[in-house]
Amino acid sequence: MIDEIVECFASVPEGVVVDATFGLGGHAVAILNAYPNLQILGLDQDADAIANAERLIAEDSSLQGRLTVRRVRFDSLDEVLEELSINEISGALFDLGVSSPQLDVAERGFSYRHEGPLDMRMDQRSQLSAAEVVNNYDESELSRLIADNADEKFARRIAKAIVAARPITTTTQLAEVIVAAIPAPARRTGGHPAKRTFQAIRIEVNKELEILERALQIAIDATKSGGRVAVLTYHSGENRIVKRVFSDSERDANESTHASPYVHESQSGVRRTRRVRAPKYPSSKEQTLNRRAKSARMRVIEKTLVEVGN
Ligand SMILES: C[S@@+](CC[C@H](N)C(=O)[O-])C[C@H]1O[C@@H](n2cnc3c(N)ncnc32)[C@H](O)[C@@H]1O
Structure with missing residues (x-):
């Protein structure tokens, strides 16, 4: 625009x-x-x-x-x-x-498509990274932020699956866990099934x-x-x-x-x-x-x- x-x-x-x-x-x-x-x-x-x-x-x-x-x-x-x-x-x-560079550089950890560390910090000096959110937040906190930050209707299922799969270390591993938590028919619409959860975690990491x-x-x-x-x-x-x-x-x-x-x-x-x-x-x-x-x-x-x- x-x-x-x-x-x-x-x-x-x-x-x-x-x-x-x-x-x-x-x-x-x-x-x-x-x-x-x-x-x-x-x-x-x-x-x-x-x-x-x-x-x-x-x-x-x-x-x-x-x-x-x-x-x-x-x-x-x-x-x-x-x-x-x-x-x-x-x-x-x-x-x-x-x-675009943040999304395209795998090491920044923003993308569910490229394998990278769970980072997602826009400011490389900040303490909170996606790894901390994914591996240390409790299930209810995860569920709330996935629902609130991305209107994800399967937030509870995804949060439960993330907690069960810990520790999660890479973006692609996280994406696989999210995809598997979403019912198959719902995976076929609305773009990549991990997109909303990645967005929600990124919003949390960067406040x-x-x-x-x-x-x-x-x-x-x-x-x-x-x-x-x-x-x-x-x-x-x-x-x-x-x-x-x-x-x-x-x-x-x-x-x-x-x-x-x-x-x-x-x-x-x-x-x-x-x-x-x-x-x-x-x-x-x-x-x-x-x-x-x-x-x-x-x-x-x-x-x-x-x-x-x-
Ligand atoms: C969508 S891009 C902007 C693209 C830009 N309009 C252009 O023409 O290239 C968003 C940029 O804003 C930065 N950003 C996002 N939130 C920010 C914040 N709270 N404070 C400072 N920078 C921020 C990101 O690091 C990123 O580089």
Whole structure:
């Protein structure tokens, strides 16, 4: 959805757009190429993504001075803004989930297709890995997280099978245990039968849903008038959180008083956050080219400063 993302920042005021999930930098570079008045602050918690970004900057002089990167989890955005003395941003982009290199490199342990260690850490410095979740969580915790993080209806059976098969050391061994726990007729629909459980474990390892709300709120708070926050989600857990945070912001904008940064237009107020776009779905062309795009949803809100005379 690169064109939609680029277009979404066409109207934002000049300044810094935060790319909270830099990855390979595809979106960030497209935004920089399209809008000479914007700079990007790119965040990623993955050492490889940041090393790649630093290589990009070193090799392309047009990015120097316009692209700054930091290796942090995106809920530390407020600290990075403070460090860089950035008071307000022009917008932010969150392209959630894993990157292609994380999925494709077997040693990262994200993929049920390639044999690798049970890792799944986006941030290689963190303590919690998939091996810990798979081999040490109790059955009820496993069952709950598989159900909650991936809407997997066979969560209890899968959790039971995982506990019975411990110790599990590789991704493919885990995938086999999951597949065997799912009734044969259900294995034939809905993609690879281990996909949802791998997603659920990855979300637990990286605390993906726990930190999303705070990160979005920091971004919305820091966004200046006319700025936009855009989020690409890939599954229902993320989607629910983004919908809730955006609609809470919209409601706060309509209900709050002068004490809040969000004040309704009809009061003497100033700032108002509102949703400007319904979710977008990828084009059918993109769905054919990119399997991951199939489940993508794009949500955008814009923050406006409303001048009210006396
Ligand atoms: C889907 S990819 C982003 C792809 C990127 N938009 C591009 O054009 O290449 C997600 C990236 O965000 C990073 N990421 C995910 N959650 C994060 C978080 N909470 N904090 C920082 N980085 C995160 C991942 O490490 C991964 O590199």
